[in-house]
Amino acid sequence: MSKPSILSPFGAVKFLFKKPKTLRYPFEAKEPAQRYRGIHLNDWEKCTGCGNCADICPNEAIKMVEISDVESKPGSRNLRPQIDYGRCCFCGLCVDICPAGSLRLSRDYFHIHFDKKTFVLTPRDEKTDTEHFFGDGEYSIFKASLAHRKLNYEGFVSESNFTLFDPDRIEMPEVEPEKRKLSFIEEVLGYSREEAIREASRCLGCKLCEDACPAHLKISDYVEAIYEDKPEESLRKIYEDNPIPAICGRICMKHCEDACSLSIRGEPLAVRWLKRYAADTVMDYKKALEIEPPSRPNGKRVAVIGAGPGGLSLAYFLILKGYEVTVFDSLPGGGGMLRVGPPLYRLPIEAIDRDVNYIASLGVEFRFETTVGKDVRFEELLERYDAVYLGIGMTVSRSTRVKNYEKAIQALPFLRENKIGSGMEVGRNVIVIGGGNVAMDVARVAVRRQSMRYSDSECVTKTVSLEDWDEMPASA
Ligand code: SF4
Ligand code: SF4
Numbered sequence: 001m002s003k004p005s006i007l008s009p010f011g012a013v014k015f016l017f018k019k020p021k022t023l024r025y026p027f028e029a030k031e032p033a034q035r036y037r038g039i040h041l042n043d044w045e046k047c048t049g050c051g052n053c054a055d056i057c058p059n060e061a062i063k064m065v066e067i068s069d070v071e072s073k074p075g076s077r078n079l080r081p082q083i084d085y086g087r088c089c090f091c092g093l094c095v096d097i098c099p100a101g102s103l104r105l106s107r108d109y110f111h112i113h114f115d116k117k118t119f120v121l122t123p124r125d126e127k128t129d130t131e132h133f134f135g136d137g138e139y140s141i142f143k144a145s146l147a148h149r150k151l152n153y154e155g156f157v158s159e160s161n162f163t164l165f166d167p168d169r170i171e172m173p174e175v176e177p178e179k180r181k182l183s184f185i186e187e188v189l190g191y192s193r194e195e196a197i198r199e200a201s202r203c204l205g206c207k208l209c210e211d212a213c214p215a216h217l218k219i220s221d222y223v224e225a226i227y228e229d230k231p232e233e234s235l236r237k238i239y240e241d242n243p244i245p246a247i248c249g250r251i252c253m254k255h256c257e258d259a260c261s262l263s264i265r266g267e268p269l270a271v272r273w274l275k276r277y278a279a280d281t282v283m284d285y286k287k288a289l290e291i292e293p294p295s296r297p298n299g300k301r302v303a304v305i306g307a308g309p310g311g312l313s314l315a316y317f318l319i320l321k322g323y324e325v326t327v328f329d330s331l332p333g334g335g336g337m338l339r340v341g342p343p344l345y346r347l348p349i350e351a352i353d354r355d356v357n358y359i360a361s362l363g364v365e366f367r368f369e370t371t372v373g374k375d376v377r378f379e380e381l382l383e384r385y386d387a388v389y390l391g392i393g394m395t396v397s398r399s400t401r402v403k404n405y406e407k408a409i410q411a412l413p414f415l416r417e418n419k420i421g422s423g424m425e426v427g428r429n430v431i432v433i434g435g436g437n438v439a440m441d442v443a444r445v446a447v448r449r450q451s452m453r454y455s456d457s458e459c460v461t462k463t464v465s466l467e468d469w470d471e472m473p474a475s476a
Helices: 008-017 052-056 093-097 193-200 208-212 219-227 231-239 245-251 255-259 271-281 285-289 309-320 349-361 378-384 411-419 437-453
Strands: 040-042 062-066 079-084 103-105 301-305 324-328 365-367 387-390 429-433 460-464
Touching (some): 231 245, 231 271, 231 285, 255 271, 271 349, 301 309, 301 378, 309 349
Parallel strands (some): 301 324, 429 460
Antiparallel strands (some): 062 079
């Protein structure tokens, strides 16, 4: 080994004239990789405040905060994620779970600030925040802070193929169109146990749907019970807010599904079909629900006129509070308009009766084929009962009132006759006016009637509506 020279330290001088191997930070900055995980960006117009990002965060770095300028509406809350960068490990799970695809990570990794409170940020992006995003010319790392970000600097973004949620719904088995047009059998066959569990597993538990449900059912709870293979538990949760699950599991308007987080980048959870699964799977409601009215009634009597959904729900909740309830209806069974309107292939009588019979089993008295004002006087009800509830529904068909309109068949008599009557035949050429659910029911009943009577080539059923395909009010 040679002895070190006394002059060797001066050898370093030569590096003064060489290009440095390191970056001259902060005068130079390293360009991050294209998929770099830096400070978050959030498109506030797309974000629905669902809170899935906060729920999944392993470090509890995300808190949902209320934003007063943002409007709350069905399917969207006025909450936005606030991120604590003292906790965030930039794993990106929040981005992968975000059903709206609004949350991304930028390539920005600078945070220069004397105030540690600025490490907690409610991120936005250049779309909704024009004040704090700057192009290359104006941006500098000296000014970089959480209030000063670089334009068009996206890094880690969630891609539809690699999300942490499943965008595709489990398909509902149905009777084939060729078979179904020859009968009125129920066309939706219902999920099997395996299918229901798989569909329930898609739910993110964010409860956005519950804000949109008019009855505010505990949807995520009853879906979770199905996922855990506990249909009885699911039915118990449903009955806390809705005593007609076999009916609603078939023909509810499903506002919940319109609001479902999964519908933004995929198909909404099949909430209605899962409710139907719980209602159809449990055979013994009495045993499963374990619901009994109070042993000592409160001595008050209530008359309910109309056994439609409103009357049935009221009767159920009143009997559980100790009232003596009698329901009057002119039809031969419960369900009200649902008994005569939605055709058998959508809502069979057995499904209606299952809900009605359970309510009757709790002690509600039903007087069917009894018309108030004819078979029993209204004044008599006022005298004999402490309260009278009118839930008589919409029993009259709407009409266009154009010239000769009286020659057309009205929707309700047609549907009623084909559901609880002896059937009403139609000709080979039928035209249905309207684009709503009732018009579609009429058209589909007409097609069935034609198919049962004539050969295919001879028949035509057309519908006309003011709306275009995308705007028609009929729902699937
Ligand atoms: S997961 Fe996405 S849509 Fe939901 S609150 Fe977080 S950022 Fe918004
Ligand atoms: S059904 Fe949709 S909106 Fe409701 S909790 Fe599940 S994922 Fe969220």
